[in-house]
Amino acid sequence: MHKILERKDYEKSSDLVAPFLIGKVLVKSLGKRKLKGVIVETEAYGGQNDPASHAFKGKTKRNEVMFGKAGYAYVYFTYGFHHCLNVVTGKEGKAEAVLIRALEPIERIDRMARSRGDVSKGNLTNGPGKICQAFAINSRQNGLDLTKRSSELYIEDWGISKSVQTSARIGITRAVEKKWRFFDPSSEFVSHRSKLNLPQEK
DNA sequence: ACACTGATTAACT
DNA sequence: GTTAATCAGTGTG
Numbered sequence: 001m002h003k004i005l006e007r008k009d010y011e012k013s014s015d016l017v018a019p020f021l022i023g024k025v026l027v028k029s030l031g032k033r034k035l036k037g038v039i040v041e042t043e044a045y046g047g048q049n050d051p052a053s054h055a056f057k058g059k060t061k062r063n064e065v066m067f068g069k070a071g072y073a074y075v076y077f078t079y080g081f082h083h084c085l086n087v088v089t090g091k092e093g094k095a096e097a098v099l100i101r102a103l104e105p106i107e108r109i110d111r112m113a114r115s116r117g118d119v120s121k122g123n124l125t126n127g128p129g130k131i132c133q134a135f136a137i138n139s140r141q142n143g144l145d146l147t148k149r150s151s152e153l154y155i156e157d158w159g160i161s162k163s164v165q166t167s168a169r170i171g172i173t174r175a176v177e178k179k180w181r182f183f184d185p186s187s188e189f190v191s192h193r194s195k196l197n198l199p200q201e202k
Numbered sequence: 203a204c205a206c207t208g209a210t211t212a213a214c215t
Numbered sequence: 216g217t218t219a220a221t222c223a224g225t226g227t228g
Contacts, residue, residue: 045220053220080221082222086220097220099220101220127222130222169220170221171219171221
């Protein structure tokens with residue numbers, strides 16, 4: 001049995017938790033089965049001191065989960081279409097979170113493809129909105145405790161080691177100078193792959 | 203490979 | 216009324 005991440009793993013600041021989550025395994029129950037994927041891309045968001053964070057302007061109905069304890073899921077709906085999955089980090093009240101941006105699918109890939117409309121494997125989970133569609137994550141999972149194995153959503157440590165590179169965060173208009181995006185440069189499942197400016201590889 | 207755009211909704215100002 | 220931590224499709228080179 002793989003080790004499930006505990007509360008204390010999430011209680012550090014988001015810029016530490018974000019790279020820590022690279023190589024960890026996201027598990028989502030769907031019926032009797034479990035969908036699994038290795039996290040290959042994350043972004044850190046600060047609280048009221050980060051202009052790019054949803055929490056920047058204080059607590060609202062939408063972001064209230066961010067102001068709670070670490071280790072809970074913050075799922076938000078955006079652009080009229082998409083959900084995005086975050087994990088609350090840091091001390092209670094600081095409203096920090098880590099956005100899960102991309103995964104490498106490893107279990108129940110067929111089920112993910114069905115949810116996604118049978119796109120190619122490389123396009124199943126290479127973006128935050130795509131992950132939620134493939135894993136059937138929506139606002140019902142907002143506020144879930146990720147530190148219990150009985151939860152329908154949690155993260156495990158399989159001891160997978162990955163290299164981690166940083167860059168500016170994607171899709172934001174403020175605080176663009178912060179290098180708070182973390183990803184595995186060798187993974188084909190990272191989002192915006194063609195814009196990465198990486199050395200050639202297959 | 204790149205730039206641009208429309209889709210569609212909840213929550214915010 | 217405006218905005219948004221996105222995506223898929225289209226057109227161009």
